[in-house]
Amino acid sequence: MKDRIKAGDIVIIAGVILLAVTVFLLFLIPSLSDTAAVLEISCNNEKMVYTVSENREIVLESKGYTLRVCIEDGSAYVASSDCPDKTCVHTGRIDRPGKLIACVPSGITLRIIGEEDGYDFVAG
Amino acid sequence: MTSSRVKRLTLDAMLLGVAMMLSYLEAVLPLSLVIPIPGAKLGLCNVVVTLCFYAVSPLDAGIVSLMRITLTSLLFGNVSSFIFSLFGGFFAYAGMWLCKFFGDKVSYYGISVLCAALHNIGQCLAGSVLLFSFSIFSYLPLLLIFAVAFGLVTGAVITPIMRLFKNA
Incomplete structure (x- = not known):
């Protein structure tokens, strides 16, 4: 039994x-x-890593374009760019791991890496 | 069709209906309202699948489980929830087969706990496949603790129902 x-x-x-x-x-x-989220910048085939907890401004130059990146209150955004399409500026702020800003003309990408948190949906 | 086949088909259809009803009940009245753990659920469908496994046949249980997942996903879910349920359901079903080899060394309590735990492991695997990341497994320990608790509850539900089934 x-x-x-x-x-x-x-x-x-x-x-x-x-x-x-x-x-x-x-x-x-x-x-x-340390598992705090960090900003990874890929520029001219080089990778740079910054913590997002510290506010700062970074000027990046690649393929003749200049991007001004701001890290502010745990998020990052492209403040200004002289690239033609300005998609990177319009992407706005990224603050969660996995989020990405890509500027195609200059070949620069910004990505937040770190522990993933939160969930999208609950399955049954 | 012989009468035993009709009986089996009717029983399977009835069990499928009950399983879908329980799925629906757990979707509209989620346990996470009481316990603030996303995804925590009793797994009452597993009561039906286990009943079917031992009272009808293992094959019937697999079909009822697969049908339940397909139909509830079509009615209330989306592609992602279907994949999650499919992985969970498959692992729980595999757990039942595993318990079959243990024979009378395990009771419905142990079977339920094992199936609940395997269900959670399956869902974590589904999450890893969908997200391309194993980070979701960090949630597994908590789920496993709840699997033990909820597995014992569903085991306590299965035991008296099975007794009624056997006597019928």
Whole structure:
């Protein structure tokens, strides 16, 4: 009969809890180091990384265009650019990991990298 | 069609209906209203699938589960929720097969806990595939703890129903 809790059930429950603790520890160890979101700028095939917690202004030059990037209150945006389409300026602020600003004419990309947070939807 | 086949078909259809109703119930009255954990749910559909697995046949349980996921996704969900449910459902079903080999060493409590845990692992895998990132697994420990608690609850639901089923 399968009506009462058996030894096998205890093994399953213990196994699940052990797995939970293991996965928790695996994710805890890297998060002990710095996981704050950072801005990664790719310009002239070079990659630069800035923390977004510090406000600053960066001037980038590539392929004859000049972009002025501002980091402000944990977000980043292109304040001005002399590229023809200005898509990078119009993209606005990026503040979440995975968000990206790309300026095609100058070949400059800005990307926020770091821990992902939040969720988009809940599935059933 | 022999009467036993008619009985089996009717039983499967009825169980599918109940499973869809429970899916709907858990969608309109999510447990996350009470417990602030997104995605935390009792998994009452698993009661029906487990019943079907042991009272009808493993094959029927797989079909009922797949139909339930397809129909509820078509009615209330989207492509993403379908993929999530499919991964979860497949892993839970695999868990039932695994328990079949344990025989009487495990009760419905253990089966439910294992299926709930595997369901969560499957959903995390689906999330990793959709997001191209394993970061969603950081959410797994919490889900697994709830899988133990909710698995025991669904196990407690299955046990008396199964007794009624067997006597019928």
